[in-house]
Amino acid sequence: MAKVKYYYDPETLSYRKIEAKKSETLKKSVLWVLGAMLIAFFGFIGFSQFLMSPKERTQKRELENLQLHYELLSKKMEESSNILTELQERDNNIYRTYFEASPIPEEQRKAGFGGVNRYKHLDGFDNSEMIKNVTKEIDVLSKQMVVQSKSLDEIVSLAKEKDKMLASIPAIQPVKNEDLKRMASGYGMRMHPILKSWRMHNGMDFTAPTGTPIFASGNGTVKKAHRSSTFGKVVYIDHGFGYETIYAHMNKIVAKRGQKVKRGDLIGYVGNTGRSAAPHLHYEVHKNGRPVNPIYYYYGDLTPEEFVAMQKASQQKGQSYD
Template sequence: MSKVKYYYDSENLAYRKIKTQKRRKFGVVILFILAAALFGFLSFIVLLNTPFFETPKDRLQAREIENLKLNYAILNKKMDQVNGALDAIEERDNNVYRVYFNKTAIPDSIRKAGFQGKNRYELLEGYNNSQLVINTTKRIDVMSKQLAIQSKSLDEILKLAAAKSEFLSAIPAIQPVRNENLKHMASGFGYRTDPFTKARKMHEGMDFTAKSGTPIYATGDGVVAKADNTASGYGNHIVIRHGFGYETLYAHLSKYNTRAGQRVKRGDIIGYVGSTGRSEAPHLHYEVLKDKKVVNPLNFYYGNISAVEYVAISQLANQENQSLD
């Protein structure tokens, strides 16, 4: 029951009842309803932002966040495994491959360096799990850089290996005449008696005695620089440039089996034994030059003779006898 209010009427000297206008009552009711609605809305907003009130959408997002955290943890474990494999490759690269080819090792300060200067991860900042995402992204970036450096290093090793293979193929590493075709080793490298002047002079190659027409083999890969008889005393002769400073000369041939400019491989037949030029009997005069200087061919026969054969040839070659040219 609502209270009845009165006021004093001074003209009539009496108390009279206060009558409330209906419009005012309606306004009060409307104001109360608006205030209640505003309070309820604000309370709802507050509840939405507290952990005590979760909507289905909030629960779904929470599960997704937990799944993302789990996936990042799994990704980091996989990166640990990849890092281990990459470290093993880098160790072999530094301590085996680069050592074999006499190349300086790549230090870890270069292989595993981060990225300096501008903040590359600014766009990932400001989120609840920013640090997790940033740390994982940094690891991926560093690994990508390591892989790029390792890839370049292996490219370099492949080039060095190809050059090494080319170098090994170019070295004059076999006898120019096979043992089964030899009569005997006539003369070796060093001072020998000249067959024409009988004076003692430097013999700059080795003489292999064989029948005329015996095949002569290229002792290493290379390009034929000469195949003619223009050099005094050598008669029909061939010069092969092998690269890496090596050249070989084959003199007194009966005929050629190659021409100038032709590329030959080790073991190819390039000509045949003869006695042209300044020669006393059918034989092959063979020279090896390194950087335009003659060297002892005996040091280059490791490709097709045994240790016993090498000892026998070296004993014959070192005898101071008469040369055949």
Template structure:
């Protein structure tokens, strides 16, 4: 029931009933209906932006899940990138330096990603920039792994060669200290004991009793074990990598031509054969066909003090024994 409204008249000091005009009531009702209609239209237009349908909610959840997965994968790719960068850094600044290998530039490690637009197929798709960036990162990562794999294969080969080189280099005395009488003569100009004139002495003479064992100073292959003019019974060992050693004036052999020997193997015994003035071993080291001072190669079995004594004795210009 509609409420009755009254108007107070101050002149008559009484209340007068307010009669509602029929036209105003109609106008008021019409305005209310228009407002309701406009609200319905506005709701129909705006509701899609504020009210989600079940399908939209499902799509939203799927997008959020995909975003989480992308972030997770992006973090994993970043970890792989960092790990590869760490391996590449060690490869470049440790392994390749140690094994004297050529450097691999950053351009070589990431070669093949310039020029044509290899990611054009992703253009026009939703989140194309995100997809292209991810594809590029993965491609660079795969390329880096491929380059690093080849590099490590090379390093592995160099390591094996280095191991062979270290085993091949003449690194010990051919006669043990306990068996030595003395170092009779070193490398350089010396007076020949038989010919009695100064000539180049290309090795070192180790005085020791006849029959004292002689040791191979590095891994290699015996290329000669026979008599030679002036050297008597002599052994040549080819160590590879340009190194060759000679053992002369032997009493007898304990090896033969073509035999593989290891550092420390007994290959013969001290003698006095050939142009020799007494039982001793004449020992030479050659690098790329040229004789070099053997005193530089006794780091395998001498203490620093013993090495200093060896250097002092070897430097004395005296008469050689051959």
């Protein structure tokens, strides 16, 4: 029962009952109703999870867990993509360059997937976009890894062949000639000693006494060992990897056709056979079927100073010995 309040009226010298105004009563009623509604609302929010069924609570936890794992997976895929990009750059700019292999085109590495409806089967879920994005990222990353894996397999194969290639490329002088002034003629246009006309001299002439040993300048197989009207007694060695060497005007051939030789093996002796003006060795290096300057293939034999001296001597134009 509500308490009744009174006030003292000095005019009547008596206590009168305090009457509540209707506006005040209405105001209090509204505030009371609003307060009750707020309490009910927040109470519902606070206890809503207790009102969920066990299945709903499980699904809610799974969704939260899925979102967390998605964020972690996205971060890991980004890190993996960065590592793969760095590996691709090293692959193209270091590994493939070192082994003289063509770089893999960017279009091949970054090629996408065909078909606009490739991920249509992932539509219709609450988190379809999230699932589709993750699936696309995984597909792209997987394809790039396949391309890179094949590239590394090729690099491994090239690396295994590298030692063989280095041993096969011509790298030493075919005659042991300490006096570089005895190199009679270099690569280029020279006056032919017999035909008396300027002709392209495709090799280098080393003057040496008859019987001076001649050595293979790299590992390979003797392709020819015979006598010709121009080169006289001559040996051709196929070194593989596009390289071939020719040793002409020999006095005696030691190597046999089909024989496997190694760099430094004796293959014959200096002579004056064929179209030759004096005892010497005419030596040629061919790359992919074309003659090249042999001076660039003595790196296993000459010091930088000796190379410069030989280069100067080889550039002197004059008469060749064949």
